[in-house]
Amino acid sequence: MVQTCGIFLLTNGGVHIMTSLFSIVEGWGKSVGLFDVSPEEQALSVERMNICAACPEAKESKILLMLNGGVHDVKALYCGLCKCPVNEKSLAVKESCPIGKWEK
Numbered sequence: 039m040v041q042t043c044g045i046f047l048l049t050n051g052g053v054h055i056m057t058s059l060f061s062i063v064e065g066w067g068k069s070v071g072l073f074d075v076s077p078e079e080q081a082l083s084v085e086r087m088n089i090c091a092a093c094p095e096a097k098e099s100k101i102l103l104m105l106n107g108g109v110h111d112v113k114a115l116y117c118g119l120c121k122c123p124v125n126e127k128s129l130a131v132k133e134s135c136p137i138g139k140w141e142k
């Protein structure tokens with residue numbers, strides 16, 4: 039079963055429905071600076087993103103790449119399984135990897 043985490047995200051050729059409104063608001067809110075990110079949450083996010091960056095399920099999104107100013111880094115990646123943007127997913131504290139590579 040594919041786990042989903044939160045939003046309608048246009049990725050490379052598809053609209054993916056994600057289901058956790060809280061994770062959307064939390065992840066994107068922290069990503070754009072609407073909500074504070076504690077040092078512990080920042081460290082957790084970096085740890086999660088490092089795992090995702092090395093994961094074969096991580097895919098680059100043209101839209102995230104555009105939002106990221108064309109910079110090819112982990113912020114332009116989304117998870118190919120749950121379709122969540124990796125950066126925003128990593129900032130949502132209660133999120134987890136759909137195949138258990140990282141936990142809540």
Ligand code: SF4
Pocket residue numbers: 089090091093094095096116117118119120124134135136137138139140
């Ligand atoms: S959430 Fe898990 S499966 Fe998805 S890209 Fe990250 S490590 Fe890979």
